[in-house]
Amino acid sequence: MKLYDGGRAPSPRRVRIFLAEKGIEVPLVPIDMAAMGHKSQAVTDRNPLQRLPVLELDDGTVLVESNAILAHVAEETPWLPPPGLPRTRLMEWLFFEQYSHEPYIAVARNIRAYQGTAAQNAERLARCDENGGRALDAMEHRLGAHDWLTDAGPTVADLALFAYTHVADEGGFDLARWPGVSAWVKRLAALPGIVTLPRR
Numbered sequence: 468m469k470l471y472d473g474g475r476a477p478s479p480r481r482v483r484i485f486l487a488e489k490g491i492e493v494p495l496v497p498i499d500m501a502a503m504g505h506k507s508q509a510v511t512d513r514n515p516l517q518r519l520p521v522l523e524l525d526d527g528t529v530l531v532e533s534n535a536i537l538a539h540v541a542e543e544t545p546w547l548p549p550p551g552l553p554r555t556r557l558m559e560w561l562f563f564e565q566y567s568h569e570p571y572i573a574v575a576r577n578i579r580a581y582q583g584t585a586a587q588n589a590e591r592l593a594r595c596d597e598n599g600g601r602a603l604d605a606m607e608h609r610l611g612a613h614d615w616l617t618d619a620g621p622t623v624a625d626l627a628l629f630a631y632t633h634v635a636d637e638g639g640f641d642l643a644r645w646p647g648v649s650a651w652v653k654r655l656a657a658l659p660g661i662v663t664l665p666r667r
């Protein structure tokens with residue numbers, strides 16, 4: 468298999484973290500996002516949304532959407548609990564990540580730390596700050612009293628949310644406000660194979 472990867476980009480990084488944790492070395496196809504490499508024909512052919520990650524399996528099957536990729540590669544490992552309520556609990560967090568967390572916490576990080584366009588995006592950032600804070604409150608509600616997001620131990624739900632949460636400070640979210648989330652970030656980062664993102 469090979470992974471079309473975006474360097475510092477957290478969505479591909481989730482997949483890399485999981486594969487590293489499993490001791491699987493996946494060849495990377497490095498895509499220079501700053502040079503708009505994600506708009507290239509090679510990426511477009513595999514993902515018409517022109518987004519990373521893209522995972523190409525040995526038989527040529529192409530997988531997109533980082534959380535779906537995580538669930539696929541975690542099949543039959545403890546990182547993906549069995550079908551039924553344990554799997555449903557995990558999916559609750561994966562959908563939460565895409566709808567209630569990533570659109571605010573990732574976007575705030577991109578604007579503040581990478582584009583440096585905070586002044587031009589004041590209204591958008593205000594929405595990100597409010598809704599990103601609500602997402603972290605929801606995580607704190609669970610993690611203030613539990614070690615992991617679901618009762619199944621560390622799962623791909625934890626990895627999916629770790630990606631943008633552990634660098635949320637770059638988006639203006641000081642995790643000291645959410646002590647349960649902070650402790651969970653440290654707990655997860657201490658697991659074997661877990662790699663954190665380089666900082667700006």
Ligand SMILES: N[C@@H](CCC(=O)N[C@@H](CS)C(=O)NCC(=O)O)C(=O)O
Nearest residue numbers: 476477478517518519520532533534
């Ligand atoms: N829902 C997608 C989001 C992927 C995504 O937005 N990836 C970013 C890199 S972290 C990207 O490719 N952005 C380029 C763009 O949106 O134009 C997933 O989780 O895989």
